[in-house]
Amino acid sequence: MEKKIAVILGDGIGPEVTQQSIKVLNAIAQRFGHSFSYSFGLMGADAIDKTGNPLPDETIETCLQSDAILFGAIGHPKYDNDPTAKVRPEQGLLRLRKELQLFANIRPISTYSSLQHLSPLKSKQLKGVDFIIFRELTGGIYFGKKELSEDGSYASDLCSYSKEEIERVSHLAFQYAQKRRKKLTLVDKANVLETSRLWRKIVQEIAAQYSDVAVDYMFVDNAAMQIILNPAQFDVVLTENMFGDIVSDEASVLSGSLGLLPSASVGNKTALFEPIHGSYPQAAGKDIANPLGSILSAAMLLDHFQMNKEAAAVREAVGWTLANGFVSKDIDAINNYSTTAIGDLIMDHIERNA
């Protein structure tokens, strides 16, 4: 198959981790007989430095004309510490999400037995943990009408959802559940919130179309407990924007390192794949960053192309490096391998097993 991939290296460690993913994708292309072409676009602090704009129009154009987007990381401290800055790197990503109508953020949470010593949770808690969180990304209170009274003594934020907004991300989550263990948990606060009751009603209606998927409902405060107490109970978790922000970040600590967690953002146009970690500017250029978050994002990108065997080959190679101690500094402070070395090992493993 021929596929066009837009690559946004971004800021901080973004470029060096994304380069490893490209090596890995090329190894996959060779082994499985595909052809991947890459078009590079600018976004973030890098784009501001070079063009004055955190998201130049050419980048959007490149993304729209590609089959998927592989993105590194965004953000630079020089903008965080400058309250007078008119443009900020993060604006680039927010605008790209809007342009591409990326309404669903997808985060898989899995654990590796060789990393259990790094997890804050006991091994008992981590057994069998393998779930995926679908967070609605463009609606809810983060995008609702905001008010601040003139005298500054009263403020409000509106949380709203429409049927359509709930339906599109729910269908996606149900379709994933069908390909997995066929269980979907809606996280809401339907005992208190009208928007949650709408979510619950629509998910109940949609569930009829996916009769092979078992649906259950959990209040968000209970979900915050269950993610720690019994995370293995979850398969697909579906939730609204703010609850998704909270529970997906909470769940991200289970694996023991944020450095290896991938994500996808899917919408009406091109889908975007990126590690959940930030630009980690202190590590930039040192060849010490963990490339697995990006490489596992590339695996999600392959799944998105329906290349499931290819994605499995990437995940198998990643598992092999972890099981054999070929890990970066965030995972082992004493015996560790460089970003490049881990990328090479994964590339070689994929080629060797062809």
Next chain:
Amino acid sequence: MEKKIAVILGDGIGPEVTQQSIKVLNAIAQRFGHSFSYSFGLMGADAIDKTGNPLPDETIETCLQSDAILFGAIGHPKYDNDPTAKVRPEQGLLRLRKELQLFANIRPISTYSSLQHLSPLKSKQLKGVDFIIFRELTGGIYFGKKELSEDGSYASDLCSYSKEEIERVSHLAFQYAQKRRKKLTLVDKANVLETSRLWRKIVQEIAAQYSDVAVDYMFVDNAAMQIILNPAQFDVVLTENMFGDIVSDEASVLSGSLGLLPSASVGNKTALFEPIHGSYPQAAGKDIANPLGSILSAAMLLDHFQMNKEAAAVREAVGWTLANGFVSKDIDAINNYSTTAIGDLIMDHIERNA
């Protein structure tokens, strides 16, 4: 000192755990030369069964005329499973909170070394954990205007806060911080929400009056991670209603058992003290429930009376039972003691150490 305590035994295991607290309070009164008088009021399923009303006016009157309220638990499954029920037990507690203007919910989170094996977290994570969460209880999105469009395709919930609502709970939290390790963390989402920005502005203003308290700010998604990764960093956590619901429930799992966690709800009138656990109807009347949540709530009640030595004596006795394995079935399924036996042991320990 003479104090009037309103006692609401409530539903399920409420009566049997609260009876242990009364024994303990009496032991304290004897040892420290106080006089506690108890007036009993009805609330919940118990009140519905006896009067048809989940919160009879006499109970409110009793509460208003008392110096503090000790409450057991609320709820019975016969109402949960009956959608036609016109009155529900929980309405009693909601109305009582409103009548008493209980605007702050206070939950201490501490851990006991003898219970670390029960925690989902590794012992390393639990070292030095001792914090207290102040949750605003009467404002925010749970009480905001709700809308559902006529065709049922759109819903909204309004989150709003006024300066006064934020100030009163913030002052309380700062005062607690002054008596503790002098650190206060505001949990918000000020990068996105207008209400969070108002919280942050007002807390910043108030902080000037408590110059001995160090203040920091944390986004709620990060807080959800930090509660697992490094809970020992927190001293006093202050947050709005919904964030408080989520993070306080999340934090409640750290100790290894919900059965021993106390809480206080404080407002403009009489304050209320209750264990965080529910009515646990399956255990009701079996003398197997953990009385420590209620007994530690009684310790908070003593602190509220400025009886800090007395409160410390209760906590010391509780620590002694835990360290010596005098624990209920939820903590040790094989070797355990009855609710009554644990209450007696704590009472005896307090008397013996007089």
